[in-house]
Amino acid sequence: MIEDFVRMEPGGDMDTKMIENGLVQVNGGGDAGELIEIHGRELVEIDLLDGNIDPYIGMEFESEEAAMIYYNAYARRMGFIIRVGNCHRSGRDGSVISRRFLCNKEGFRVNNKTTKRLEVRKPRAVTREGCKAMIMVRKENSGKWFITKLETEHSHPLGIPTDKGRRDTIQARPQDEKDKKIRELTIELHRANKKLAECREQLEMVLKDIEIHTNHLTKSIQDIVENVREIESEDHDYAYHAYH
8 A cells, every 4th residue: 555554552442432322442452452342233244144154364354354254264164262452553644554353362471560469369260372363454445444464373272261260261152042043133134135126127127028018009909090090991981882
């Protein structure tokens, strides 16, 4: 791109973005990186919404948020959780022009040495394992976003996390199942509406063809009737003159 890059340091400013009816908080790639919970689903194509397409270099998105929604759906399918990583900003206007989305087990936890000696704290589960799985998306001059870097291999087993721990561990909840069912029904409804629209379009084409054919047939019948009337009139005139 022509624009200059300005790298946002980990722990830098936090962007708060609204994706339709879902509020998503993102920040730098530091230890406190927020996980995302996405509810707005109309920004991406239905295939991307499903996350059924594996990521690849050059994959195109309409926006940074669309890329985030896709990677979150893909992560759910594969059995891991994503974290929003650091970004690059334009030196011209400060807008985000590239962003990394990471596995939540990326990096290693930094021990906090400022804890009081007498304070007894419960050991926290290890959630960072140095996993390098990620995608980097970059905004081009066209306004579209593309995957420019990609790592699909994880350094840990994949699966649905169920252990209790910090907020970057998701425990299965009844509400999650309800949300999943709602998403599935929404997808089915979208597909049904799409098929219905295709059938309606085909029906309109058939009706239009029938109308054209009917109009043509009506015109042909009118011409025949007129011809018959002209012939009858000529025969009547001929008969009249023949007997007078």
